[in-house]
Amino acid sequence: MRIATSAGRLVLVEGDHILDVESASGSRFAADPALVFARWNEFGDWAASVDVSGHPDAAPLGGAELGAPSPRPRQVIGVGLNYADHAAESGLPIPEHPVVFTKFASSVSGPSTEVRLPGDTVDWEAELVVVIGTGGRHIPIESARESIAGYTVGQDLSERTVQWQGQPAQFSMGKSFEGFAPTGPVIVTLDEFADPDKLAISTTIVSPDGTETVVQQGSTDQLIFAVDDLVSRLSDIIELLPGDIIFTGTPPGVGAGMDPKRFLVAGEMLVTSIEGIGTITQRFVD
């Protein structure tokens, strides 16, 4: 199953079609996408009975105005240094426990956005984003998947100067500027993937003249703390709430790890893709 937020309303996605959930379900499920996660299993059962493409009310996905698929997460959790080769390029040791910070919820945005550069050291981090369904506390690793709604694509945009300001550093501040947590375009349930633990992930920079440079190209099978493990460990401390999102870390190839360092400038576009989910696109302005 795939869901998205279209013009603020929850929709099912199938191929090139979307279907409004509130109207197709006779108001059994609300239009507000934020309300569906607490009823995830019930929703999945209903959605499985719906033929989206063949439905008389199906609309083209192409014309949809997509927003963040989990539009108002109460908690946005970030995990740092979760790929061994990214830890190495950052000059930091491989962590023994997940390195956790928050991206404040007001930084969450949708899949196709314009982002104002708040400084001259804004960097990219392509990330698999886990969306929590029913959630809970003390979730065993064996049943972690049952608490997850699905996966989406995210960019953990980071202003490196602010991130590393002071002692200790200010990860949560450097990563929470307006529009710094773009997500989308859809949430995909784990049963849709041949192997949900092995997904190709990439970032491409498109310069104003159209030149494309692939800067990140990795696979989620390189995660130090895999998704099930992360959900279980996080839930031992934090109650994971329906609709919460977890940025699971980035593969190597960020600008701060380059020699010389390279950061985003106005006019550039960032294209972030994950196999089996889709692509999000951010354009940067001064």
Ligand code: ZN
């Ligand atoms: Zn990150």
